[in-house]
Amino acid sequence: MKGKWMNAVCVMIALTAIGPAAAQVFPSKPLRLIIPHPPGSGLDAATRALAQEMTKDWGQPVVVENRPGASGIIGVEACAKAPADGHVFCVVDRGQMSFVPNFYKKIPFDPAKDFEPIGNMFNLLSVFVLHPSVQAKSVAELMGLARAKPGSLNFGSVGDGTPPHLIIEWIKKNQKLDMVHVPYKGAAPMVQSLIAGEIQFGYISAGTVIGPIRAGRLKAIAVSGEKRSPVFPGLPTLSETAGLAGVDDRIWFGLLAPAGTPRPAVAAIYGELVRIVSNDAFREQRLVSQGWQPALMPPAEFGRFLSADREVAGEIVKALGIKLE
Known part of the structure; x- marks a missing residue:
């Protein structure tokens, strides 16, 4: 180093x-x-x-x-x-x-x-975060919920066509999932909606949600990158999920x-x-x-x-x- x-x-x-x-x-x-x-x-x-x-x-x-x-x-x-x-x-x-x-x-x-x-x-470093009410402890379980109830899960992004939005769209296409995209004008309003339960999950910068995650207001299930992060050492990378090894995050x-x-x-x-x-x-x-x-x-x-x-x-x-x- x-x-x-x-x-x-x-x-x-x-x-x-x-x-x-x-x-x-x-x-x-x-x-x-x-x-x-x-x-x-x-x-x-x-x-x-x-x-x-x-x-x-x-x-x-x-x-x-x-x-x-x-x-x-x-x-x-x-x-x-x-x-x-x-x-x-x-x-x-x-x-x-x-x-x-x-x-x-x-x-x-x-x-x-x-x-x-x-x-x-x-x-x-991006984090896959859920509202605590969502009954999933991993990306695989979240995808299972989406398959069981097509169209029932809403996810937020910081804007149409932004990299976090496209990463979830890639997952949708790769896994043939039906999930509804809700774009926001930036990270702050998206996080507010996620904490309020207006959307079920999102993929967002770690720095924006470290506080809510540690306070238990949001639930983190995966991070971006080729290897696990020291910020969330217990979380797997998105690419560790079965079927998502080729994701460009x-x-x-x-x-x-x-x-x-x-x-x-x-x-x-x-x-x-x-x-x-x-x-x-x-x-x-x-x-x-x-x-x-x-x-x-x-x-x-x-x-x-x-x-x-x-x-x-x-x-x-x-x-x-x-x-x-």
């Missing part, structure tokens, strides 16, 4: 060495960090924690700007059309950059041309800047990201304990990854046959 983070620090040093003159003047004014999600989510908390650290280091405020709506399109468009001076950047995820371009024939930004990749930040989050943003600014932002995430206390207390799995990826590599993942997402969308207007 130490070797991994030492390598990341070396990358940071190499990147920030680009253009020392530019480094002396960046940032020269307050920065905007756009997040295409509403306040109150686990992502919002993690982003604000990063922004606070950046503000301390740079001596310039990094203002988090929530721009939710339209499956994240509104916020990502705002980022694409912002001044490319290095002082505006945005958080994006697999939904906006991989799935949205495959769902909609026309969107107000070009994911391949309108952005400068800064880097991947972390992957999301990756949900990544990264940083982009408007196309044309100076490379020294991109390097400085990525370098700062590496420095913050490489801090043991920050990483464990603000990320890992809340279900965020650090997965740093530098600008060029992240750019290649974005292109490849759009193709993967296209195949998933085609296989599911879901259409969004």
Whole structure:
């Protein structure tokens, strides 16, 4: 583990060495960090924690700007059309950059041309959660309930076409289940409905539901990822369920800047990201304990990854046959 983070620090040093003159003047004014999600989510908390650290280091405020709506399109468009001076950047995820371009024939930004990749930040630990009244202790038992009473189970998501929504749609198709989707505008209203029993289950970021799970207001039955999580060590992964071994439940989050943003600014932002995430206390207390799995990826590599993942997402969308207007 130490070797991994030492390598990341070396990358940071190499990147920030680009253009020392530019480094002396960046940032020269307050920065905007756009997040295409509403306040109150686990992502919002993690982003604000990063922004606070950046503000301390740079001596310039990094203002988090929530721009939710339209499956994240509104916020990502705002980022694409912002001044490319290095002082505006945005958080994006697999939904906006991989799935949205495959769902909609026309969107107000070009994911391949309108952005400068800064880097991947972390992957999301998601949790399969149920209302306590649901008589299931595993995903297999939940699927059994769905088979016994087709159409009787309602599940929530943080929005149409978002990765958590598509993961459950994949399960529905793979297992030939009839379950009703209820989309919400963000994590907070979905969790409120789930706790109230208005929906029976959902698949959502761990950081959003750790409190309700520990308080017994929600019941967790599985987590995402290739291996079990230290956050919920007793829970199996979704892929451990019989018949679900091929589920693609990756949900990544990264940083982009408007196309044309100076490379020294991109390097400085990525370098700062590496420095913050490489801090043991920050990483464990603000990320890992809340279900965020650090997965740093530098600008060029992240750019290649974005292109490849759009193709993967296209195949998933085609296989599911879901259409969004």
